[in-house]
Amino acid sequence: MRQPFLLLLALFVPAALSAQSSQFGVRGLGFPGRALAVRAMGSGGGFGLFDAESSQNPAALASVTALASGFTITQGFRQVENPAGSASLRNTRFPQLTVAGPVQTLPVAIGFSFSNYTSRDFTLATSQTIDLRGMPVNVSDTFSSRGGLNDFRIAGSYRLGDRWAFGGGFHIISGSNRLTSTRIFDEPGFLSTRQRAELSYTGVGVSVGFTRLFGANLALSALARSDGHLNVDRDSTRVGTIDLPFSFGLGVRWRPVPALDLAGQTMVRTWSGANSDLLAMGGTGAENTIEVAAGAEYTTDLRRPYRRPLRFGVHYATLPFTLVAGQQGHELGVSAGSGLRFAQQRAGLDLAVEYVWRSEGVYSENGFLISLGVSVRP
Amino acid sequence: MKCYAAMLLAALALAGCQEKLTAPADCPALCPGGQPQIFDEVFTAIPGADSSYAGYIQPFQARSLLVSNGLEGFEERALVRFLIRADSVSVRDTLRGYTIDSVALSFTVAARDANVNGLELWVYRIAPGFDSSTTFAGVAPAFVPQSLIAAVPVPDTLNTGVVRTVFAGADLSRIQMSPADSGRLAVGIRLSAPTFTGVRLGAVGAGAGALFTTYATLDVPDTGTAKLRTLALSTAFNTYVSEMPQVSDTTLLALGGAPSSRSLLRFSLPPRILDSATIVRATLELTPTAPISGLPTDTVLLEARSVLADVGAKSPVNIQPNRVALDTLELGSTTVSIEAVQLMQLWLGSNSPSALVLALNPEGASFTKPVFYSTRAADPALRPRLRLSYLLAFPFESP
Numbered sequence: 103m104r105q106p107f108l109l110l111l112a113l114f115v116p117a118a119l120s121a122q123s124s125q126f127g128v129r130g131l132g133f134p135g136r137a138l139a140v141r142a143m144g145s146g147g148g149f150g151l152f153d154a155e156s157s158q159n160p161a162a163l164a165s166v167t168a169l170a171s172g173f174t175i176t177q178g179f180r181q182v183e184n185p186a187g188s189a190s191l192r193n194t195r196f197p198q199l200t201v202a203g204p205v206q207t208l209p210v211a212i213g214f215s216f217s218n219y220t221s222r223d224f225t226l227a228t229s230q231t232i233d234l235r236g237m238p239v240n241v242s243d244t245f246s247s248r249g250g251l252n253d254f255r256i257a258g259s260y261r262l263g264d265r266w267a268f269g270g271g272f273h274i275i276s277g278s279n280r281l282t283s284t285r286i287f288d289e290p291g292f293l294s295t296r297q298r299a300e301l302s303y304t305g306v307g308v309s310v311g312f313t314r315l316f317g318a319n320l321a322l323s324a325l326a327r328s329d330g331h332l333n334v335d336r337d338s339t340r341v342g343t344i345d346l347p348f349s350f351g352l353g354v355r356w357r358p359v360p361a362l363d364l365a366g367q368t369m370v371r372t373w374s375g376a377n378s379d380l381l382a383m384g385g386t387g388a389e390n391t392i393e394v395a396a397g398a399e400y401t402t403d404l405r406r407p408y409r410r411p412l413r414f415g416v417h418y419a420t421l422p423f424t425l426v427a428g429q430q431g432h433e434l435g436v437s438a439g440s441g442l443r444f445a446q447q448r449a450g451l452d453l454a455v456e457y458v459w460r461s462e463g464v465y466s467e468n469g470f471l472i473s474l475g476v477s478v479r480p
Numbered sequence: 481m482k483c484y485a486a487m488l489l490a491a492l493a494l495a496g497c498q499e500k501l502t503a504p505a506d507c508p509a510l511c512p513g514g515q516p517q518i519f520d521e522v523f524t525a526i527p528g529a530d531s532s533y534a535g536y537i538q539p540f541q542a543r544s545l546l547v548s549n550g551l552e553g554f555e556e557r558a559l560v561r562f563l564i565r566a567d568s569v570s571v572r573d574t575l576r577g578y579t580i581d582s583v584a585l586s587f588t589v590a591a592r593d594a595n596v597n598g599l600e601l602w603v604y605r606i607a608p609g610f611d612s613s614t615t616f617a618g619v620a621p622a623f624v625p626q627s628l629i630a631a632v633p634v635p636d637t638l639n640t641g642v643v644r645t646v647f648a649g650a651d652l653s654r655i656q657m658s659p660a661d662s663g664r665l666a667v668g669i670r671l672s673a674p675t676f677t678g679v680r681l682g683a684v685g686a687g688a689g690a691l692f693t694t695y696a697t698l699d700v701p702d703t704g705t706a707k708l709r710t711l712a713l714s715t716a717f718n719t720y721v722s723e724m725p726q727v728s729d730t731t732l733l734a735l736g737g738a739p740s741s742r743s744l745l746r747f748s749l750p751p752r753i754l755d756s757a758t759i760v761r762a763t764l765e766l767t768p769t770a771p772i773s774g775l776p777t778d779t780v781l782l783e784a785r786s787v788l789a790d791v792g793a794k795s796p797v798n799i800q801p802n803r804v805a806l807d808t809l810e811l812g813s814t815t816v817s818i819e820a821v822q823l824m825q826l827w828l829g830s831n832s833p834s835a836l837v838l839a840l841n842p843e844g845a846s847f848t849k850p851v852f853y854s855t856r857a858a859d860p861a862l863r864p865r866l867r868l869s870y871l872l873a874f875p876f877e878s879p
Contacts, residue, residue, distance in 0.1 A: 125503055128510050187504035194499060226505030228515070234869060235520055243515055245505065283874040285516045285760075292760045292869065293821055295516065299876040336876065384513070384877045425510065465506070 130423025135218030140475030144439020144454035145397025146415020148365040151323040151353035160257035160269030161311040163211040169203030172477040180469030209261035219251035240288035251277035273307035305332035325351035345375040366396035373422035393419035408443035431462030512877040533793035537740040537844030540719035543686035544845035548678030554724035562692040564663040578696035582648035586691040588682030591778040599634040600672040608666035616721040629654040689715030733852040736840035761869040762824040774848030781841040786823040790833040
């Protein structure tokens with residue numbers, strides 16, 4: 103079984119980190135990532151604050167018992183609709199990478215992760231007829247962006263007794279948008295044009311969280327995070343700063359029967375703090391967001407709980423960057439997944455399939471997001 | 481194992497999917513920064529800073545010799561002097577005399593009006609002493625019937641190619657050289673046609689000069705091939721003279737002619753264009769003082785090159801082929817425009833002067849001699865101008 107995993111690792115490691123692209127990522131900093139591993143995705147994100155392979159809550163690292171790493175690949179198949187028409191889109195992304203492990207002799211675990219913070223990958227195409235030198239000329243415009251923001255987290259957790267675990271994380275948020283505007287004229291007398299710009303971003307943030315166990319079947323988790331502000335450079339020239347949000351999350355996990363694990367969480371982000379900065383830079387602003395997720399994991403074989411559990415869940419979230427001032431987009435997703443461990447539980451594969459609906463006024467898109475996670479415990 | 485294989489295949493399938501990210505856009509909502517804006521603006525050349533300069537290509541340097549019978553209201557004639565024909569030939573280390581059997585004169589027709597038939601080149605024997613300073617009036621006395629040695633018909637089907645005439649027998653006396661000629665044969669060529677027209681004859685400048693061929697029998701005690709010789713003499717010097725001397729007007733922009741003229745135009749573009757614009761179309765618009773005239777069916781190109789350093793008449797110009805603006809001058813045109821975006825791009829973001837040089841192609845060898853209004857024209861609409869369509873830097877949203 104080693105060869106397939108080496109192959110998978112070779113596939114994943116060189117790839118850039120990014121998340122799903124969307125027409126709802128055209129404005130602002132892009133489409134927000136969820137910092138979830140595939141296991142948490144399969145259950146709608148309900149387990150996100152408890153999942154050590156996800157990057158939401160540093161206190162979740164306390165559940166790590168051995169050095170482990172995880173990679174995620176996500177393929178999106180979406181149907182986009184807006185007043186200009188519709189299109190079927192595909193994209194491949196690698197939104198999550200984690201390495202975490204315990205510190206021997208101490209109730210401490212540390213971890214590193216790369217996760218997608220926002221994604222701004224899109225190409226928009228328009229055509230129109232304009233009047234040039236007194237004659238109508240058909241032109242085709244494309245505006246494209248590649249890139250986004252990544253969140254590199256260094257985090258640690260400390261287990262206090264059997265019930266409490268605390269965690270803290272330091273986040274380096276960086277990335278870039280490579281923007282290109284192209285115009286092609288149908289009239290051969292006009293040359294086509296291509297103009298480029300690159301926006302680059304840097305910022306830092308901190309996060310703290312805890313997990314509290316209430317007996318063997320109930321747990322509570324909470325998160326607070328501040329991302330400070332983001333420095334924005336355009337073509338190496340500082341053009342401003344954008345305030346990043348405070349994030350607050352609260353999650354509950356309950357095991358009513360040994361074979362069933364339920365979890366739910368809410369995350370609030372104060373993206374409206376970026377509103378004035380984005381408006382000053384010519385954007386359409388930002389709104390606070392809330393994300394609610396709930397999910398379950400059903401263990402089909404209690405003697406071997408790692409063998410093909412069934413996961414399902416749902417999540418709802420509002421989107422921070424508005425396409426039209428005064429409106430706010432939202433996303434609803436239902437998901438299902440499973441996974442398995444093998445090679446004496448040193449390796450694992452997780453699969454999640456999610457169907458999402460996103461809309462904001464006359465803009466909408468829906469489609470499947472298929473995620474595959476690979477975890478390795480050397 | 482089947483499960484593992486299935487998941488591995490799923491991973492490969494996911495990683496191998498081709499991306500498709502292009503979606504229709506509903507602007508302005510989905511167009512950050514808006515859409516590219518195109519500006520159309522007309523710039524007149526800097527007043528008083530446009531000039532014509534003459535003397536680039538002399539008639540004897542031209543790639544063609546102009547011969548006409550009044551196409552532009554006056555006549556042009558070609559003068560050709562061949563290399564010296566020796567009176568003996570070296571055979572087996574001995575100079576041998578020879579007897580001339582026949583002689584041929586060949587001329588290359590480079591261009592003609594394909595719609596005019598019945599052309600003839602009249603070839604006159606003239607004194608070989610002409611040079612680059614010879615004038616039409618200076619050689620006119622030689623063009624008399626007594627000097628006419630041949631009338632070479634140009635076949636109606638021949639648009640370009642060689643025409644030839646052969647002298648043999650008694651006709652050889654027409655081109656018999658006297659001791660005063662020192663073995664040099666010189667001929668003058670004028671055109672005869674049922675209507676006013678012209679032809680361009682190949683010249684030394686293009687490697688297509690006239691050819692003087694002598695077929696001789698050597699005086700050698702041999703009956704083999706050494707006895708028969710062909711003495712082919714190419715053109716030593718050729719030029720053409722015009723009945724109407726070229727007159728220059730410093731208030732106008734002249735192109736072509738002989739010696740040829742070029743025009744230098746200077747523009748002053750604002751920094752917003754030079755520093756940050758993307759030019760998508762640039763059209764240089766000129767107004768001729770009279771409709772463009774010339775030889776029908778003979779293509780003449782207007783050529784514009786950007787100036788690398790502005791030092792007036794001798795300004796070096798860009799010679800990159802893809803940076804030369806070319807357009808055909810249509811006969812009868814009352815306005816002339818040439819697309820010159822490839823030149824304007826050289827002006828952007830560099831220290832190159834915003835200036836260009838206009839010339840004709842072929843230069844010094846065309847019946848077309850356009851003259852354009854300059855910035856000194858009283859009517860602003862007649863002045864040379866540059867019509868630019870450009871985009872300023874796209875206002876990329878931040879973000």
